[in-house]
Amino acid sequence: MFTTRPTLQGTFGMASSTHWLASSAAMAVLEDDGNAFDAAVAAAFVLHVVEPHLNGPAGEVPILLAPAGTGPRVLCGQGPAPAGASIAHYTSLGLDLVPGTGPLAAAVPGAFDAWMLLLRDHGTKSLADVLKYAVGYAEDGHPAVERIGATVETVRELFETEWTTSAEVYLPGGRSPAPGGLLRNPALAATWRRLLAEARAAVPDGAGAGRREAEIEAARRVWREGFIAEALAGFAARPVMDTSGERHAGTLTGDDLAGYAAHYEEPVTHDWNGWTVAKAGPWSQGPALLQQLALLDDDFGAPGSGAEYGSAEYVHTLVEGTKLAMADREAWYGDAEGADVPLRALLSPAYNAGRRALIDAGRASYELRPGSPDGRAPRLPALVSGERSPRVPAPAAAGAGEPTVARDGATRGDTCHLDVVDRWGNMISATPSGGWLQSNPVVPSLGFPLGTRLQMTWLEPGLPNSLTPGRRPRTTLTPSLALRDGVPVLAFGTPGGDQQDQWSLHFLLAVAVRGTFRGGYDLQGAIDAPNWHTEAFPSSFYPRAVNPGTITVESRAGDDVIAGLRRRGHRVTVAGPWSEGRLCAVARDPETGVLSAAANPRMMQGYAVGR
Incomplete structure (x- = not known):
């Protein structure tokens, strides 16, 4: 049959992703003698830069990996609801749905730690080796794809009046990113440079063969307990306009960030x-x-x-x-x-x-x-079964979440995906998402926003996907x-x-x-x-x-x-x-x-x- 492109074939390595720059970064790592897992981490951090309307470092990622000669495993990078994210707290604010935007919808970020765990356990490259591609695109700029600017336009008024820290990155000089125009995020580049410097400084010179793993562990601590955790928790405490039409602060704290770690599961x-x-x-x-x-x-x-x-x-x-x-x-x-x-x-x-x-x-x-x-009676949420109707405010703040961007559904969005296989037979599939530019205001000292995955939970007790502190929201x-x-x-x-x-x-x-x-x-x-x-x-x-x-x-x-x-x-x-x-x-x-x-x-x- 006719196809738009050939199916690529070879014997050295293959990478496929939702953006050509991420695929190319993955291939560059493979060419530098990295394996599929090194390549996937490099591609993922590039996706944070070149598809900021679709994912970010404070989002989440489920990963399926199959090291050569073994069966598949799941690496869960989905963070749970913060300790303070109880149904009672949300309903006390007059809500019957978790808002689609803002810090009140933020789960504990999971993506960064999952990529670090993958790199530590299955990669061969240093953190600096895999991060350099993302740092370069954030610092020197990358040609913006058309949908970045289109997404920013749907939230222009919100950025200009409420989320002004986002406007500084995505509306420089009052203009949204033009297709093909260079888009830079120097704050994000500075975040990764500082993280690398602190991770290096935390490992003694005599660490020897274990230095690579020790630096990755140090980076995980910086994210959980250092300057990144401090900035995320501080920003989550600020009231922000969300899809409810009101300003709410989040529930995410430094203790939530310090207590989270990605983990492996059986598929x-x-x-x-x-x-x-x-x-x-x-x-x-x-x-x-x-x-x-x-x-x-x-x-x-x-x-x-x-x-x-x-x-x-x-x-x-x-x-x-x-x-x-x-x-x-x-x-x-x-x-x-x-x-x-x-x-x-x-x-x-x-x-x-x-x-x-x-x-x-x-x-x-x-x-x-x-x-x-097993003969058990199913139970649906009252808002689905028709027992109650949700109170949805008139359109105010844009950003309904994935897959829609605008509250009226006029602009469609997605998330990201990447797959890599190498010449040794290592294989990985991952779907990074969350922490979109339209999900929460950019944390100005970091260059990226929090996510909104809690919007997928229900504010009704007793359901499998009820909002529960410490429990993961069911994700798509x-x-x-x-x-x-x-x-x-x-x-x-x-x-x-x-x-x-x-x-x-x-x-x-x-x-x-x-x-x-x-x-x-x-x-x-x-x-x-x-x-x-x-x-x-x-x-x-x-x-x-x-x-x-x-x-x-x-x-x-x-x-x-x-x-x-x-x-x-x-x-x-x-x-x-x-x-x-x-x-x-x-x-x-x-x-x-x-x-x-x-x-x-x-x-x-x-x-x-x-x-």
Whole structure:
């Protein structure tokens, strides 16, 4: 089939990300004899600089990694709710939803510590080696992509009247960043230079072979307890205008920052048609992709299956399965350390046989239908079940969060993603997000803002995703690794909030149903294939809307598919031909060592590199 670009192939190393400069930085590290994990850290810090409307150092990141010769592991860089972030505190302020912007929505930042842990345990390069690319782009400038300026324009009035520290960085001289114009962030560059200097100074000259790891540990302490922690906690205590239309201070403190550390977990997995797919746990939405797969027969999408790949029947079946999986997400998913999530039952054959029977081949469902795993009754938030309606103020402050930017939804945003594989067989998939320029005011001494991930929790007690001090909010961030015969062969993911595991499902099926392993998977063809998404379940982001029966499809899906969906009762929105999905992917054939990579052509920003 025609593809916008070739699937890259080689044997040395491959990197794919949502910005070409991050992919190039990753490749530069590989060329300098670094491994995939060194390269991923370098790319991640570049993404903080070149995609500041999509992620930042004080955001969060889930990481799936597979060191050569081992199975996948999860590295959790999602921070919990601060100790003072109780439901009682928020409701005492007259709120029934966590605001979409401002310090009141800030969880404990997790991204920085996760990248440091990855570099310490699995990398080979020094912190200075991997940070130099981000420092250079922040100090000397980088050509701004169009959507940075477009995002800044949606929050111009807020920056000029309320978040003036953000205006200093993103509205210099009153002008938003012009596409292709150099955008600098000297405060961020100075932050990293100071961190490097303090980390070096904290390690004695005689540290010897352990100096690299000791400096990384020292940097972690600077972030948690030093000048960075002091600046973040001090700024969080300042009242800031947020999406509630009022000014609120946050709950994040120095003790919260000092007490946080990223950590490793075992992934959740599911086998489908010869593939094993690994995801992060139910503090992410990752298991929803596994549930969608569990609803499918092994021959789904194949010729003669009754739902041939790309047909109206095919898309209808996937959309209806998505609705069921996402209804379960809302009823059952939360931080597994604080919520009893019945994952084994949700992925069991018996449970999914019953759920599969709910899919009407000829009719779209307009209901939100969570299941009853192990016979347990599901419970939905009152704002979703219709028992209560949220109090949403008239538009005031912009910045609803991911994936929308403006409160009215007029400007779409995403997050970031990166995948890397090296010649030794190390593989990593990561989805950095949060700490966007439109999430919170820039901390002037640091050059970056806090995040807003607490907006994904509910201010209603007793739910799996209720706001709870010390508990992680359930996030939409969801990188993926896939294995064949127990060997990791594919890393992939996408920005897109609630759409992530919809677009990723379509990509995986395109690879699995249409691809061939010998000679490499057709990664670019799978990324380029016409995509879709539905919003027929509660949004994870403020103001938590539900749009029953909806499906958005790219016009390239074709008139027959669109007509077939409408005949089945779907409320179809026909989007632009290249509007759905932001996927990146890398792969490795374990028999030949051939590496592959591809990236999303939509938005003209994502690129893969390799040789």
